[in-house]
Amino acid sequence: MALIRTGCPIWTHEQWFGSLFPANTVKEQSLATYAQHFNSVEGNTSFYHIPDEKTVRRWAEQVPKDFRFTFKFHRSISHDKKLLNIEDDLHLVLNRMALLEDKLGCLMLQLPASFSPSQLSTLAHFIQRLPKNFRYAIEVRHLRFFDKSDNEKAFNQLLIENNINRMIMDTRALFACPANGDKIIEDAHRKKPRVPTNVIATSDTPLVRFVGHPVIQANKPFYTPWIHKTKQWLDEGKSPYLFFHMANTVDAPWLAEAFFNDFKQLYPNTLIPSMILPKTHNNQLDIFGD
Numbered sequence: 070m071a072l073i074r075t076g077c078p079i080w081t082h083e084q085w086f087g088s089l090f091p092a093n094t095v096k097e098q099s100l101a102t103y104a105q106h107f108n109s110v111e112g113n114t115s116f117y118h119i120p121d122e123k124t125v126r127r128w129a130e131q132v133p134k135d136f137r138f139t140f141k142f143h144r145s146i147s148h149d150k151k152l153l154n155i156e157d158d159l160h161l162v163l164n165r166m167a168l169l170e171d172k173l174g175c176l177m178l179q180l181p182a183s184f185s186p187s188q189l190s191t192l193a194h195f196i197q198r199l200p201k202n203f204r205y206a207i208e209v210r211h212l213r214f215f216d217k218s219d220n221e222k223a224f225n226q227l228l229i230e231n232n233i234n235r236m237i238m239d240t241r242a243l244f245a246c247p248a249n250g251d252k253i254i255e256d257a258h259r260k261k262p263r264v265p266t267n268v269i270a271t272s273d274t275p276l277v278r279f280v281g282h283p284v285i286q287a288n289k290p291f292y293t294p295w296i297h298k299t300k301q302w303l304d305e306g307k308s309p310y311l312f313f314h315m316a317n318t319v320d321a322p323w324l325a326e327a328f329f330n331d332f333k334q335l336y337p338n339t340l341i342p343s344m345i346l347p348k349t350h351n352n353q354l355d356i357f358g359d
Contacts, residue, residue, distance in 0.1 A: 071303045074137050074174060074274075074310040075329075075342050076107035077321040084319045104132040106322065108342055109174055111278070111312040112140040116179065119143050119161060125168045137174030139206075139276075139310060140166060148181050151188070152195040159198060166203075175204045175276060175310065177236060182210040182262065186220035189227065196231050206276040206310075208236035215265040228271035234310075237275065239266045242282040242291035243316060254283065257316035268298060275302055276310040281324045283316055288324060289331065296332045300339060 081099035086092060090102045103110065114120070120128075128138065143162055146155045166173055180192075192207075199205060207228065213220045228235050240261045248254040261280055277295060281288045295311070302309045313325040332341055 071306050071308050073299060073303070073341055074109040074139075074308065075325060076103075076109040076111060076139075076312055077318070077325065078111045078113050078312060078314050079318060080104075080110045082319055085322075089322050098131075100128060101131040104136050107325070108135060109137045109139055109310060109312075111177075112138055114140075115162070115166075116141040116144050119165055122165065122168060125165055129169050129172050132172060134171070136172055137310075138169055138172055139174040139177060139312075141177045141179055147178055147184075151181075151184060152191050155195075163200065163203070173203065175206045175234065175274060177206045177208065177276070179208045179236075180210065184209065185211045186213050186224065189223055192224075193227055196227070196233065204234070204272070204274055206234035206236040206272075206274075208238060208278075210262045210264055212264065215267055221267070225269060225271055232272045234272045234274055234276045235267075235269055237266065237268060237277045238262055238264060238280070239277060239291070239295070240264070240280045241266060242288050243280040245287070245291070246282045246284075253316050261314075270302060270305075270307060270309075273307045274310060275307060276312075278312050278314060279324075279328075280314040280316075281321075283320070285320060285324055285327050288327065292328050293331065296328070296335055299332070300336050303339065 080103040081096065082089075085099075086094055089106065090099060094102050132138075143158060145158045146152065146162065150158070162176075166176060184192075196205075209224065214224050215221060225235060227233075238261075240263055243254075243257055243261055244263055246254060248258055257280070279292060279295065282291070299309050299311065311325075311328075313321045313328065315321045315324055329341055332339070
């Protein structure tokens with residue numbers, strides 16, 4: 070059955086204790102508590118550090134059977150070695166993530182902006198090494214992959230042929246907010262890619278990373294088209310992954326709730342994740358009434 074997987078880029082934050090989480094939640098239970106609200110997570114931790122076997126097994130035990138982890142390949146594969154001579158690294162990552170069994174959603178390969186269409190054959194060779202029993206998503210940041218030319222067509226075709234998702238990054242709401250000296254916004258502007266939002270589903274589990282405006286109300290005109298696109302994907306039998314980011318990360322759960330509250334208004338008969346979050350958040354009090 071087609072369904073939506075949704076979540077945030079992390080499953081715990083110190084400012085969530087007493088807001089998203091009950092104040093008495095112990096840190097070791099934060100993943101289990103997060104999984105009461107969301108059915109997936111974009112696990113950025115694996116990009117910087119490959120977790121040990123004991124940790125991965127513990128994560129799997131803390132979430133319900135319908136939860137899906139979506140982890141990134143380690144940066145040694147994507148950034149340091151740029152997909153070359155990565156046999157040992159790849160073997161380690163794949164075997165470690167396999168411990169999640171059915172709770173593994175997609176493995177995400179985030180390529181650096183320096184990785185260009187001239188290296189597409191390297192990417193194709195890498196893809197051929199991947200086991201077919203996992204799902205994958207690939208994010209590119211080089212602008213020539215977005216130019217509507219043969220560069221982009223060849224990339225999309227490679228993904229379609231291998232049933233791999235083209236990760237869709239939507240940072241338009243973030244860049245619609247001027248930094249005005251705000252260090253957090255400045256940092257987000259510097260780190261997040263300002264690339265075109267080319268909407269295409271190259272597999273049956275399209276993956277969208279939506280990076281929001283710091284004022285939750287300001288995101289509605291940016292995310293409303295994603296509500297309609299998500300409904301279209303569901304009608305086509307696809308199961309999209311939607312991950313909600315914000316510059317400070319703290320507000321990401323309430324951005325997700327705003328999205329799904331509006332989704333319910335537009336498509337009340339569609340089965341979607343239930344976003345019932347605590348009303349103690351500062352943005353929450355301004356937006357959602359009793």
